[in-house]
Amino acid sequence: MSAPALDKSSAANDGEPEDSDDLVPPAALEAWAAMRELVLDHERKKEVCEALGLSFVRVRVLLLVAQAPQTMGAIAARLTTDPPYTTLVVDDLERRGLVERRAHPTDRRAKLVALTPSGEEAARRADALVSAPPTRLAALDADDLEVLRTILAGLSG
Amino acid sequence: MSAPALDKSSAANDGEPEDSDDLVPPAALEAWAAMRELVLDHERKKEVCEALGLSFVRVRVLLLVAQAPQTMGAIAARLTTDPPYTTLVVDDLERRGLVERRAHPTDRRAKLVALTPSGEEAARRADALVSAPPTRLAALDADDLEVLRTILAGLSG
DNA sequence: CATAACTGTTGTGATTGTAGAACTAACCCG
DNA sequence: CGGGTTAGTTCTACAATCACAACAGTTATG
Numbered sequence: 487m488s489a490p491a492l493d494k495s496s497a498a499n500d501g502e503p504e505d506s507d508d509l510v511p512p513a514a515l516e517a518w519a520a521m522r523e524l525v526l527d528h529e530r531k532k533e534v535c536e537a538l539g540l541s542f543v544r545v546r547v548l549l550l551v552a553q554a555p556q557t558m559g560a561i562a563a564r565l566t567t568d569p570p571y572t573t574l575v576v577d578d579l580e581r582r583g584l585v586e587r588r589a590h591p592t593d594r595r596a597k598l599v600a601l602t603p604s605g606e607e608a609a610r611r612a613d614a615l616v617s618a619p620p621t622r623l624a625a626l627d628a629d630d631l632e633v634l635r636t637i638l639a640g641l642s643g
Numbered sequence: 644m645s646a647p648a649l650d651k652s653s654a655a656n657d658g659e660p661e662d663s664d665d666l667v668p669p670a671a672l673e674a675w676a677a678m679r680e681l682v683l684d685h686e687r688k689k690e691v692c693e694a695l696g697l698s699f700v701r702v703r704v705l706l707l708v709a710q711a712p713q714t715m716g717a718i719a720a721r722l723t724t725d726p727p728y729t730t731l732v733v734d735d736l737e738r739r740g741l742v743e744r745r746a747h748p749t750d751r752r753a754k755l756v757a758l759t760p761s762g763e764e765a766a767r768r769a770d771a772l773v774s775a776p777p778t779r780l781a782a783l784d785a786d787d788l789e790v791l792r793t794i795l796a797g798l799s800g
Numbered sequence: 801c802a803t804a805a806c807t808g809t810t811g812t813g814a815t816t817g818t819a820g821a822a823c824t825a826a827c828c829c830g
Numbered sequence: 831c832g833g834g835t836t837a838g839t840t841c842t843a844c845a846a847t848c849a850c851a852a853c854a855g856t857t858a859t860g
Contacts, residue, residue: 518776520795619675
C-alpha cells in the first residue's frame with residue numbers, strides 16, 4: 487500500500503455516544519486499521535453466497551440461528567433489517583426447508599426460528615468458508631498466534 | 644454469547660485456491676473468529692452513510708480514491724462491482740462534486756478518478772467514523788495494544 | 801495496417817434490500 | 831375487563847445493487 491492521502495490527525499468522532507473517548511491510543515488506531523483491512527479484505531460474500539445459492543442476508547440468518555434459535559425481533563436487531571424484510575427473508579429460508587418457525591415457549595406472540603437438519607448442513611458449509619482465516623494470518627508464528635488469541639479472547643462480548 | 648451449536652471440527656475449505664492450507668493452527672481459528680466478530684460487530688455503515696448522505700458503495704469509493712487516484716477498472720476490481728455499475732456510482736459522485744475524472748497520463752482510454760476538495764472533506768469525515776476503534780479494543784492495556792499493533796503490522800499486504 | 805484486446809460507457813431489466821402504514825394476535829398492567 | 835404495548839405479518843412503493851449485451855475509442859500485436 488502506498489501512502490494514504492488523508493490527514494488522520496483527528497480521528498475522534500463527534501456525534502455517537504459509543505466510543506466517545508477523546509484520547510484513543512495510537513496503537514489502538516493502528517491495530518484497528520490492520521484488523522479492519524484483514525477482515526474486510528478477506529470477506530468472501532460472493533463465494534459463500536454462490537456456494538449456498540443464497541443471498542448474503544440469508545446466510546447471515548443461517549449463521550446467526552446456528553448459534554441458537556432466535557426470535558424474529560432478535561434476528562432483525564442483529565442484522566439491522568426492519569421487521570418486514572426479516573419476515574420476507576425467513577419466509578424464503580423456510581420455503582427452502584432450511585429453517586422452521588417454532589412456537590416460543592413463554593410468549594405465544596413470538597416465534598423461534600431454528601435450523602432444520604438441512605439448514606444445519608448449510609450453516610456448517612457457510613461457517614467452514616467464513617471462519618477459515620486468511621493465509622497471511624495463519625502463516626504467523628505459533629507464538630504470535632497464541633498471543634493474538636489470548637489478547638483478543640478478552641474482547642469477545 | 645451462549646455455546647455455538649455448529650460442529651467446527653473441520654474448518655478446512657475445499658474449492659478455493661487461496662488459503663488452501665489443510666493444517667490451520669487452532670489459535671489462528673480463534674484469533675480470526677475474535678477479529679471477525681470485533682470488526683463486523685462494529686461496522687457503522689448506517690452511521691457513515693447517513694452522515695454523508697451517500698450509499699455505502701459510494702463511501703467506499705471515496706475512501707479508496709482518498710488513498711490515491713484510481714482508474715475505473717481498479718475501483719471496480721477493489722469493490723467487486725461490475726464496470727457498468729462502477730460508472731454509475733462514479734457518475735453520481737461526480738454529479739455531487741465529490742470526485743472528478745481526470746485524463747490518465749499514459750493511457751488515453753483510461754480515466755483517473757480523484758477527489759475534489761469537498762470530496763476530500765467528505766472522505767475525511769467518513770474516515771474519522773470508520774477508523775475509530777471500538778471502545779473494548781481501545782480499552783486494552785497499553786502493552787497489549789502495542790503487542791497487537793506490532794504483530795498485525797506485519798500482515799498489512 | 802489489420803486484427804484482436806482492453807477501458808470505459810450506455811441501456812435495459814431483474815434481483816435485492818429499505819421504508820412506511822395498517823393490521824392481527826398476544827401480552828401486560830391497573 | 832379495557833387500554834396500551836409488543837411481536838410478527840401483509841401490502842405497497844421505492845431505492846440500491848447486480849447482470850447482460852452492445853458499443854466507441856484506444857492500445858497492443860502480429
